[in-house]
Every structure is written in C-alpha cells, then in structure tokens.
Amino acid sequence: MKIASLVTAVLSGFAPSVFADDLNPTPGAGLPTEKYHYGMKVDVAKVLHRTDNTGKTGVVPVIVVYEDSLGEVHKLKYQEWGGRAQNS
Incomplete structure (x- = not known):
C-alpha cells in the first residue's frame, strides 16, 4: 500500500506541468x-x-512573434541556417 501511495504522490506532482502549456500559450498563437x-x-x-x-x-x-513600434503584435515566418554545425 505504501508503494501505491508513493507512486500516486509522484505522478500527482507532474500534473501541474502537463497543464502549464494551456495556461501559458505561445505568444501570437492566434495570429495569422x-x-x-x-x-x-x-x-x-x-x-x-x-x-x-x-x-x-x-x-x-x-x-518570430514581435511587437512593432506602435505596440501591435505580428507573427513572421522566414528561413535561416540552423545553429548546429553540419559536421557535428
């Protein structure tokens, strides 16, 4: 019985992290x-x-989601070189 209680306590501790993404969505998620x-x-x-x-x-x-000089939020997509070297 002690093991079941311990497992339940450990799993319950992870529950808040599962829902954290719902509470703090990525900025600009609803923007075109x-x-x-x-x-x-x-x-x-x-x-x-x-x-x-x-x-x-x-x-x-x-x-990239950014704020312009007027305070409006925009979402922009572009291409760039990744940060990892090709031979790594």
Whole structure:
C-alpha cells in the first residue's frame, strides 16, 4: 500500500506541468503568420517569441512573434541556417 501511495504522490506532482502549456500559450498563437519576402520592411520594437533552431542543421523555418513600434503584435515566418554545425 505504501508503494501505491508513493507512486500516486509522484505522478500527482507532474500534473501541474502537463497543464502549464494551456495556461501559458505561445505568444501570437492566434495570429495569422505572414511570410517574409526579400526587401520587406519589418518594424521590430520587441521580440516576444522566436523558434529555437540551435540544435538543427541546414536551412530551417523560423517563426518570430514581435511587437512593432506602435505596440501591435505580428507573427513572421522566414528561413535561416540552423545553429548546429553540419559536421557535428
């Protein structure tokens, strides 16, 4: 009986982390994604969220959610080189 209580206590401890994503959604989740094109003027005052590509190689998609100088939030998709070396 003690083992069952211990297992229940441990599993209950993980429950809040399962629901954390629902409480703190990714900024810009409901925004339409605009695709960057060469020469496009982008007014970025503050970056709110950016895709983490440090472990990826080659050209990979990035989504950045940012606030412009007027306080409006935008979501932009573009391509960049991943942060990991090709020979790693």
